[in-house]
Amino acid sequence: xxxxxxxxxxxPQLISAAAAGDRDAYQAIxxxxxxxxxxxxxxxxxxxxxxxxxxxxxFMRAYVALGKFSGECSARPWLLGFARNVLRxxxxxxGRRNEVMWTEMCLQLDACQEIEEGQFDDVLEYLPDCLSELxxxxxxxxxxxxxxxxxxxxxxxxxxxxADAVKLMxxxxxxxxxxxxxxxxxxx
Numbered sequence: 365x366x367x368x369x370x371x372x373x374x375x376p377q378l379i380s381a382a383a384a385g386d387r388d389a390y391q392a393i394x395x396x397x398x399x400x401x402x403x404x405x406x407x408x409x410x411x412x413x414x415x416x417x418x419x420x421x422x423f424m425r426a427y428v429a430l431g432k433f434s435g436e437c438s439a440r441p442w443l444l445g446f447a448r449n450v451l452r453x454x455x456x457x458x459g460r461r462n463e464v465m466w467t468e469m470c471l472q473l474d475a476c477q478e479i480e481e482g483q484f485d486d487v488l489e490y491l492p493d494c495l496s497e498l499x500x501x502x503x504x505x506x507x508x509x510x511x512x513x514x515x516x517x518x519x520x521x522x523x524x525x526x527a528d529a530v531k532l533m534x535x536x537x538x539x540x541x542x543x544x545x546x547x548x549x550x551x552x
Contacts (some may be wrong), residue, residue, distance in 0.1 A: 376435035383430035390430070393439055394423055401443050408451060418454060422446045494544035502537040509534055 370378065370392045381389035401422055406415040425446050426439075433442055495503060501523060508514045508522065516534075520527040 375437075375439035376433070379430055379433045379439060380435070382427070383433070390427060393426075397440055397443055398423070400440060401447055404444060404447050405451065409454075414454065418447070418450045421450050425450070490545055490548040491541070494541050494548065497544055498537055498540060502533055502540070505530060505533050506537050506541075 370389070373381070373389070373392070375393065375396070378389045378393050382393065398419065402415055402419045405418050405422075406412060409415045409418070422443060426443055429446075433439070495506065498506065505519055505523060508519045509516075514522075516527045516530045520530045523530065525533070
């Protein structure tokens with residue numbers, strides 16, 4: 365079934381129509397934003413099937429909350445809010461599997477910056493390059509924390525530093541990654 369994208373209508377108009385029962389209007393919202401929401405989730409999850417499932421969950425939750433949409437912005441930031449919440453819930457369900465640490469790092473990077481529409485599409489592409497630009501100790505600390513799932517104390521022992529020094533190094537490394545990602549995305 366082909367649903368028209370309805371480019372003549374803004375996101376707030378489509379959401380208002382969807383809240384009034386127009387299913388085609390909500391399908392148009394999904395068509396407009398599904399790729400971006402999926403890309404946001406996929407960049408933060410190691411398993412593509414998880415990203416697909418969570419993307420569906422985002423749009424289901426948004427549908428239930430149509431009446432709460434303020435209409436002051438496009439639907440994408442609103443949908444990204446659902447995506448962040450769905451990711452956090454997914455992490456709690458997973459426990460401490462390897463992909464949890466990757467996703468946690470991505471969420472922490474998100475918290476360091478306001479994500480504008482379209483920016484998150486490139487994060488996964490540029491993150492490996494930005495990681496390689498960190499110094500060896502900082503890169504190792506990031507890898508031990510997010511890939512190795514090690515505590516600050518354990519990392520401190522391995523790097524022969526205090527736990528506070530490791531926390532500061534991780535903080536500065538996340539900030540450096542944020543700046544690097546911003547520069548690469550602006551140039552790209």
